[in-house]
Amino acid sequence: MTKTPRDEGATAKLTINDIARMAGVSKKTVSRVINRSPLLNQETRGKVEEIIRQTGYVPNPQARALALGRNFLIGLIYDNPNAQMVLSMQKGILEALHGTEFELVVRPVDRGAAMVMEDIHNFVTRQRLFGVVVLPPLSENDSLSKLFDDAGCRYVRMGSALLDDPEHMVASNDRDAVADAVRYLIAQGHRRIGLIAGPHGFRSAKERREGFEMALAEAGISLPRSLVADGQYTFESGVSASENLFDLTSPPTAIFASNDEMAAGVLYAARLRGIEVPEQLSIIGFDDTPLTTRVWPPLTTVRWPIAAMGRAAALKLIGTAIGEEAEVSEPSLFSSTLIRRSSVAPASG
Known part of the structure; x- marks a missing residue:
């Protein structure tokens, strides 16, 4: 059946609450379907997806961002000479964001610069970031916690030891x-x-x-x-x-x-x-x-599980937004393990 302009206008006004009501499920369940969460049975997922297909409902990230006062952007802030570590962290974060409305923006900074804190504050507020992941050694600056709290921005710090509350930390041993x-x-x-x-x-x-x-x-x-x-x-x-x-x-x-x-x-x-x-x-x-x-x-x-730490950090940030309680379930401490290859042998003599 061909939709009329009036029908299209009505469809455009549909909200996530409307879809939840039509499917007889909660708003959180619809959010999980939209964000492809694995925490749903196939029957429920199929029912919600069918309602979305029939109505032509399209989530409006701009409207949601306006309601939240935040964009669907996760920032990665770093000052680190190890390029491979930064790339591995990006890989882990992107794995967590895949299939969601969230995108990653990357911002290198100079932690030794006089205006570094102002630079970070401007980046967070100008981009209206939903949350940030901060890499070491920058993450070891405790004053960043207050900066992000004052800006109303979620944050997770990465480190080689626990430096903050579990919801704000991923660390290795x-x-x-x-x-x-x-x-x-x-x-x-x-x-x-x-x-x-x-x-x-x-x-x-x-x-x-x-x-x-x-x-x-x-x-x-x-x-x-x-x-x-x-x-x-x-x-x-x-x-x-x-x-x-x-x-x-x-x-x-x-x-x-x-x-x-x-x-x-x-x-x-x-x-x-x-x-x-x-x-x-x-x-x-x-x-x-x-x-x-x-x-x-x-x-x-x-072996430093950087990608896994990045994934956990991102899920701590976006968990509630995609209908998960990830900030509780995602681990804060990760174990590094020895990988034995050919560069070690018994001492000679």
């Missing part, structure tokens, strides 16, 4: 994960183990160093200052730091690098020096980025 990695090196007979630390001011660098030191202390192994080299989470800093360790009178037989980029730098520097990996030097990184399986030998590393 970096300290324990690194301790397990170093225990693995110790079990392989390594006693002179070098550390390439992350940048000063990063909570992740602090947590990973503490895990490193904890494992050595448990085994009664001392850590001379000479076996600790500073890095910047970049390939180049891994090369430079490892060269300093190689120049020691008694160089390490194993090195833990605080991320994969630096671990790859260690591998590169070792190759230039003619140091065989893993026969003469064992290496462990952190992140489990695609890089780890694209070098030779493939790198043993700690």
